[in-house]
Amino acid sequence: MIPYNSILIEIAIPVLLILGLERFAVVRFLRTPQQIAWVRSHSWLHPNAISRARYPMGFLSVWFLYMGYPRLCFLFFTFWMITDITDGEIARRCDLHTEEGESIDPFSDKLMYSPMLVYLAWQGWLDPVLVILFLVFDIIGQVSRRFTKVKAANLFGKAKTFLVVVLLIVVGLVLIYGPLPFLGRTILPLLGICTGLAFCSTTFKLVPNYWYANILSIMNLLCGLAGCWVVLAGHPLVYALGLVFLGQFLDLFDGRAAERWGSTPKGEIFDDVADGTSFGLTTGLIAAASFNHMWVGIALGCVYVAATVYRLIRFVVEKRKEGILGGVTTFSGLPSPGAALVVGTTCVLIANDATSGIIITVTALLMVSRVPYAHFGRSILPKIPKVVRVLFLGAFLFLLALGVHRDHYTVPLILSFVPAMGYLASPLFGLITRKRGV
Numbered sequence: 001m002i003p004y005n006s007i008l009i010e011i012a013i014p015v016l017l018i019l020g021l022e023r024f025a026v027v028r029f030l031r032t033p034q035q036i037a038w039v040r041s042h043s044w045l046h047p048n049a050i051s052r053a054r055y056p057m058g059f060l061s062v063w064f065l066y067m068g069y070p071r072l073c074f075l076f077f078t079f080w081m082i083t084d085i086t087d088g089e090i091a092r093r094c095d096l097h098t099e100e101g102e103s104i105d106p107f108s109d110k111l112m113y114s115p116m117l118v119y120l121a122w123q124g125w126l127d128p129v130l131v132i133l134f135l136v137f138d139i140i141g142q143v144s145r146r147f148t149k150v151k152a153a154n155l156f157g158k159a160k161t162f163l164v165v166v167l168l169i170v171v172g173l174v175l176i177y178g179p180l181p182f183l184g185r186t187i188l189p190l191l192g193i194c195t196g197l198a199f200c201s202t203t204f205k206l207v208p209n210y211w212y213a214n215i216l217s218i219m220n221l222l223c224g225l226a227g228c229w230v231v232l233a234g235h236p237l238v239y240a241l242g243l244v245f246l247g248q249f250l251d252l253f254d255g256r257a258a259e260r261w262g263s264t265p266k267g268e269i270f271d272d273v274a275d276g277t278s279f280g281l282t283t284g285l286i287a288a289a290s291f292n293h294m295w296v297g298i299a300l301g302c303v304y305v306a307a308t309v310y311r312l313i314r315f316v317v318e319k320r321k322e323g324i325l326g327g328v329t330t331f332s333g334l335p336s337p338g339a340a341l342v343v344g345t346t347c348v349l350i351a352n353d354a355t356s357g358i359i360i361t362v363t364a365l366l367m368v369s370r371v372p373y374a375h376f377g378r379s380i381l382p383k384i385p386k387v388v389r390v391l392f393l394g395a396f397l398f399l400l401a402l403g404v405h406r407d408h409y410t411v412p413l414i415l416s417f418v419p420a421m422g423y424l425a426s427p428l429f430g431l432i433t434r435k436r437g438v
Contacts, residue, residue: 224277280308
């Protein structure tokens, strides 16, 4: 029997209490200019000082675990990882950001979790090969900061750190309370994802900044090509959809990478070809293969692909005609990444041909329409509280890892389908709001 009450009382409530007290202290004591000046005048509250204070804490956590105090180790480790949020908040609110801090902060994170990973691999709780690969990528990434202009952690590095903490929490709960089937199955997939993120984080530090956007687009293209192969080879459609979803994650940031660091002359072409492959061709093949009546599926898949290609070409032509150099905040017609998520999840989740056909047709019509859609990454995502984004991402990745281990993806698919349908209908909500005068 799973000891839910013990986990709640001994772990969940203390951790939430620590996090709540930290959030209260930061908000309460960094409100006024006088409070900010006081913090700035005390060197021990400088973000770099807090980061350096974490240096030995990972080793102390391992010592507590080695001495037979796993619960104390868990809470001690959690407290010091929460201070990683604290120093970042102080740096922003008190304008104490430094170039040195961009290297110190990720280094302190590595010193926090690396000893735990090594000890748990030595004890047989983690796969030693994956841990070694992870640490090699991590060390290369940290050393590269001495030779690169950009010192701060990139997106992949931040996601890696967050997921490593999730992994250690899962292992800690299994270690303390014994076999937990629901959690235990996620350990290996989570470690594999962390290793992949560590590789991406290091790779993006070693290439020129102006290639960031192209690399994201090329990775998106590779996801699309791999997705096409998955469908044509007769493998489960959910695997192809997973590759499309990964391509959407990459596409979410390639435009902003181009705006921040520039791109090559062919960068826009890379992006369009990648989008057309992942969000058009791969998703169209998923649609075609999902129908019981083959020719109906092929016809609807072709309609969807044609709408996607038209949508992409129209967007580029009109953007150039209007002289828009950067990104946009509003699209004319449903954007192709959103359409791909709607159609892909529909075809994998819903077995009824009539329902799937209606949704695919409506999606294709919305893509070629002039209905205004807000840019998800620029207009919608920033309005969602950071804590909500982090919790949703953590829950989704955890459930996805569990789904990978069990080869059963219904829950993460539903978590994707519901927001996708909400985005599909979002212009209707805007119309209702305008009519009410809000």
